[in-house]
Amino acid sequence: MSTAPLLDLVAREHPAFVHIPLGLIAVLPVAMLASFHPRHIRLWTGTSFFLALAGWLGSTVALVSGLLWGRQIALIPPTAYFPAMASQKQVLQRILQVHELAAVSGFFIGGFCLWLLWRAWRRLDAPEGAGHRRRGGRRFWERGVGAGPLLLGILWLSCWGLSGKLGGIMVFGNEETNRAAAEADAAKRADVEADLPIRALDYASLEPLGSEPAPSKAHGNRWQRIWITASGIDAYRAEKPLPPGAYAVLSTFEDRKGKPSHEPGPLYMREVKADGSAAFTFYWPRVPEALRGEVGGQDSVYWRSPDPHLAACLGCHGKGGPAPAP
């Protein structure tokens, strides 16, 4: 992804400059409280307004940079605003969702608070009379910025405090994120097909269905051969669902003028897991330049369920059942 160097900097320094708005909003309630002092109403109401203004404007940069950063490190999909969650195990994504919600809530609460502060400040500058009819008789909670904005300011700080705390956890880790990282690591080590679909590549050891490549419209107009595990071949021939643990591999050749060429196409695999659910693999180790449009421009592809690219497979193949008649 090529972004301008300045945008890169804005994105990467997100953890650094979020502290500016957060710091301003952390002292805001103190300035607001000071405005209740009868002799400093004007000074501290004005100060509160400018603190809030600077904090709120600064936070717009923080929000944008957070979004850019999240997209850069692929926690947030390129055109989305929130992380995609495929499972509850994605601890980082879960934390990021709450982090973003808290930040955005703070932004809106802050905007409202800022508007009230502006009104309170303007009221002080209004000519005697209009807004000052009850000047002498103002109750305590109506003095200075007033109790409403003070409560909003505290709420604003709470939202950003929560957001900042979660941000810190995402950057520095805590027990849960560290454990999740360790688990993911261990799972990857135990997953022998993490880098290569070993069983699909060994398709020639399975039972072939027929002896000639046949044309397949469903898989990109290629020529295909179907290979099925011995445990599933009878069920497949009888057009019944494959039993748990069985799988089918589709080896392909690209088409050349209506005939199979010697150019190998992608390998497709459909598997029935022990729990009966379907899993898919799509492996295309070297994508010829002319065909890269099919896979978003990539020169090599290895997708496995639950990769979202494989949603189309499930669309046709349903839940573990046999493929629909072509």
Ligand code: HEC
């Ligand atoms: C347009 C519908 C369609 C889509 C999309 C599709 N398939 Fe298929 N698939 C079929 C049909 C129909 C067959 C039966 C053989 C044939 O006609 O090609 C089949 C056969 C297969 C087979 C071999 C036999 C079997 O029944 O399992 C595998 C393996 C397979 N597909 C995997 C995939 C994978 C992986 C994807 C996603 C990358 C996919 N398919 C997408 C329709 C589809």
